[in-house]
Amino acid sequence: MAEPAKSSPLSELRIALPSLPMRLQEVGRFVAANDYDATTRSMRDLAAEAGADPAAFTRLAKAIGYSGWDDLRAALTEARRPSQTSPFSGRAKSRRHGPHADVALVTDKLEAEAAGLPRISAHAIVEAARALHDAKRIWITGYRSCRSVAELLNYELRLFRPEQVQIVGTSGPDDLDLGAFRPGEAVIVIGFLPYTHASVRVAQAAYRAGATLIAIADSLSAPMAEGADHVLLFEAASSPGFFPSLTGALAIAQSLAAVTFSLGGTAAKKRLQDTEARLAAAATYVSEKG
Amino acid sequence: MAEPAKSSPLSELRIALPSLPMRLQEVGRFVAANDYDATTRSMRDLAAEAGADPAAFTRLAKAIGYSGWDDLRAALTEARRPSQTSPFSGRAKSRRHGPHADVALVTDKLEAEAAGLPRISAHAIVEAARALHDAKRIWITGYRSCRSVAELLNYELRLFRPEQVQIVGTSGPDDLDLGAFRPGEAVIVIGFLPYTHASVRVAQAAYRAGATLIAIADSLSAPMAEGADHVLLFEAASSPGFFPSLTGALAIAQSLAAVTFSLGGTAAKKRLQDTEARLAAAATYVSEKG
DNA sequence: TCGGCCATGAAACATTTGTTGCACGCATTG
């Protein structure tokens, strides 16, 4: 197995967890979930709340390499100490080379993306959401890396409008769907430089069919934004690194879904509840509480 | 005399400080300056470090209205508890109405997500990227809304490592792939509350097979984080709205891909160029300038 | 089926914890 990144006692615990006896697993999970209480309250106290034997805590600590519960708790306490300023509070710009160059790359990227998000136009999103709300049917398009955003949008919208939403090209060649666009329907196209021919074709087809065209793109001059009723802009190139950033597009997509849901009112809420109930019945999710 | 707004035990202490005997003032200042140690270490321990008598701590507590040191410490502990007063949970609940309610919803959401991004651990990402770099093969898993993140990661990694990356379950039932995990390979599992059974199964299979397990999750106590060699945390619930936020997960995925690419050096760069050349030859993209 | 092993809970253990009683020092007051 690869080196187990033993930065914090919590990760050591997590790594060792599966190989532990059942009772120690329970206690270990409890500690991981309540690590603040673990550092402040007493062992017996925790044991009572976790419904376990006090001895289990000592055994857990020893099982993952500490001399005892006191030792483990001391490690947890140190890991939680607030004075250690989070390594990325903004002034991490200093070192750009050396062994930490990769870290700097990531922090720069994250900061740039965080700065870009609030620049998204909330008004435009709300208007686009209204258009989606009014649409009889919603088509979604996104190729290559934008495919992921398209699929998330598809997923979330289908949670409360199952029959009226679909991704272009899921049931055959794209061209088949292109002929199905109708006035009163909405077509969402997601893309950024370099633009794919396919996405442009979809946009043009939507325009010619008289459908409402919503473009999520990185520029007003993007080819699929031509003739679009709504254009939602994000910054793809704002972040350093080699791949264009998609967080902006994703944030737009999620906001769009959230507002559209909100516009749907009680009807949408009921559909969502139905869907959730169905998932619960199929035991899709792991039951809460550990 | 009106009671002086006893918001926190720390402020009670500060207010009462001047009217206390000299020795208790010293101890009181020490507690105020080291309140984290006050909640975690023992009274005698603190006394030794402060150069004071242990009894002084008990007397201090009683002097400012507590039944004893234990009582004071309990108050300090509660005041420090991290879960409460998250910057967003408080005011996000105040649902605004009126014509701009939807706009407010979007801006709140975007701001919250922007604030969440820099909290991602860059170090953890770099370490996980190293693991990916060393892996002979990379499996990616994500169900439901996390599917989109999984597919983006798959897409970007395949740009420069085409034959070694794939999503679990693309070529048949998931179970087929679960048996294919091998030591030296890496398995990435993406998920957040509520966790799907399927993703947990994949994580467990990866662990049992001895593969390097990388979890992208919203909590250290997520079931698929158990036994993971690397855990990358994002905040799914931090944003208001109805769907959990995925921008954090997406940012992690993109950073992961970027760093992994960077580690790949010239070899990776060459693969990426090859891929781009092939796409250009297939005329996938719209030529620049329109 | 037996024997050994391991996980688990209860109880006994030594240690540490917070507290309190006591004596001393110092300042103030009659």
Add this chain to the structure above:
DNA sequence: CAATGCGTGCAACAAATGTTTCATGGCCGA
């Protein structure tokens, strides 16, 4: 000067803490 009150350190106390031991019960291999 003597008496009084308060602040302070020391040491002894009971309670609580973490640890260890032991007995029990279930599991797997021989």
